[in-house]
Amino acid sequence: MTAPQGKVSAKKPKAAKPESRLAMVRRARRINRELAETYPYAHPELDFRNPFELLVATVLSAQTTDLRVNQTTPALFAAYPTPEDMAAAVPEELEELIRPTGFFRMKAKSLLGLSQALRDDHGGEVPGRLEDLVKLPGVGRKTANVVLGNAFGVPGITVDTHFGRLVRRWKWTEQEDPEKVEAEICAIFPKSEWTMLSHRVVFHGRRICHARRPACGACPIAPLCPAYGEGETDPEKAKKLLKYEKGGRPGQRLSPPPDYPGLPAPPLGEVDAPEA
Known part of the structure; x- marks a missing residue:
């Protein structure tokens, strides 16, 4: 039976076959x-030169962009280049340096805690095992995997x-x-x-x-x-x-790898278009 003139007969579409x-x-x-x-x-879109810098940068990256972290860490690592240095930091001075990354009081507490743990329990070195990293203050599984994969070559x-x-x-x-x-x-x-x-x-x-x-x-x-x-x-x-x-915009790293085809990010204080 044909459909009445001027009307289209509706056909139920076939259900998509579930993907195996x-x-x-x-x-x-x-x-x-x-x-x-x-x-x-x-x-990795965080600037770092060693495992300690990557660990600190990754902790700072919570609730902010990698760009803002990268713009903040040059002054931070100039002031506190080692876990021993950061462990001895005056909390208020550390907070002021990392203020641009947001939640700076909580992050400063984590950085002081993990730096002290590295100094006291790991000889001032970042451990290369997941089970040791996740015991550090402010370090969860995501942060540990970032450090292991990019600083130690552990997949x-x-x-x-x-x-x-x-x-x-x-x-x-x-x-x-x-x-x-x-x-x-x-x-x-x-x-x-x-x-x-x-x-x-x-x-x-x-x-x-x-x-x-x-x-x-x-x-x-x-x-x-x-x-x-x-x-x-x-x-x-x-x-x-x-x-x-x-x-056609700058990336997030101030010091990107040599093969990066884009532009380096600008330092803190220079005009840059915000990216999500």
Whole structure:
């Protein structure tokens, strides 16, 4: 029987076939390969010269941008270059130096505590084991994985805000708890990929796959993304949403790696456009 003239017969759309575990893993690994080609220069976006500086910078990065931390740490490390120096700091003077990063009283307490622990319990050296790092004041599993992966070469997944929302957006996991996210993503990728995967995903989240308005039309992994269309799909409009080096703006590091294709960030006090 044909539909009456002027009317369209409605057909129930076929339900999308659920993605198998194997298909998801293959898609996830393809995304990682695409991100590796897009960001061959991916790196930790905190300036540091040794494990102690990375540990301190990572603690300071809570609730602020890596850019603001990088603009703050030159004066901080000039004043307190070692754990012994920082352990002996006058709290009010330490607070004033890290004030630009926000929550400076709480962070100063953590920095004093971890510096004293390094001095008293670890011979003034940052330990290279997860179980030792997480015992330090102000140091959780995320901070420990950042330090282990980038200062000691120990593979680890760093589940920050960007990483968590992207892996859920890509349907790699439905977990919200960072430790559960870490465990599920670790099961998808070989251990050798964990640290660089973390950098690539965070780079992509900061530059293209934004929380509120992803630049879908400028995204290199759009064909692999189940959330394609949540953001701007017009290529020209999407290009205007790109950030940092993808949008022609400075990066977050004042001293970026030699292969970084963008501009260094400006020092504290110089005019710079804010990035999320």
